[in-house]
Amino acid sequence: MKRQDDQKMDRKTVEKNRRIHMKSLCFKLSSLIPKQDYVFKDSISLQHHLERAAAYIKRLKERIEKLKHRKASCAADTECGREIDGAEKSGYKLPVIEVRHQEQQNLEVLLISGLKKNFFFHEVIGVLEEEGAEVVNASFSVVGNKIFHTIHTQAISSRIGLEASRVSARLQELIK
Structure with a gap:
């Protein structure tokens, strides 16, 4: 039991x-x-x-x-590879160049290119130096299929300064 x-x-x-x-x-x-x-x-x-x-x-x-x-x-x-890359969707083609004044005598240059870049970095630095800029800092990062270059410059002579539109036009010619 x-x-x-x-x-x-x-x-x-x-x-x-x-x-x-x-x-x-x-x-x-x-x-x-x-x-x-x-x-x-x-x-x-x-x-x-x-x-x-x-x-x-x-x-x-x-x-x-x-x-x-x-x-x-x-x-x-x-x-479709280009579409995933994002360049075609957002309406711009690589490489992209943006030049901004940070202060009166400082410029920031942003370059966005694909992994198969169409320009040489030393040529970009050369154009900046020809326009009277001294490179203070340069960096890059790779995100997906894009390379982001950031260049910080300072005018060699504070009296002359830097003209962002002229630098941008010369860099646009360089990448074509």
Whole structure:
């Protein structure tokens, strides 16, 4: 008799642990679903929660498949590479040059080019020096398929100064 009671107790304990584990798993699942897709209310049954979670997962799978298909078609299409690069979408072509006055005698030159740049950096420095600028600082960084060059210059003579429009025009000629 005692043995049967122990077995019943073991079954009850196992069932209780199973239910606790299932509640824990359902709670974890509900925490992974975004708030707009998953509204947690006590009045909604567990079955309804699971259906919403399954629908959300199905939408994610479909989106992943669409993105994989789009990626594969873009990899095969060379024109799409330019579109992903962002230059064609935003309406400008690389390389891009922007010259700004920081103060009366200081200029900041920003050059954005592709990985296959169409100009030589030393030529840009040469143009700046010919226009009466001394390079104080120059740096670059690579982000995606673009190279960003930033050059800070200072006028050699404070009386002469620097003319941003003239420097910009000469740099535009250089990259053509």
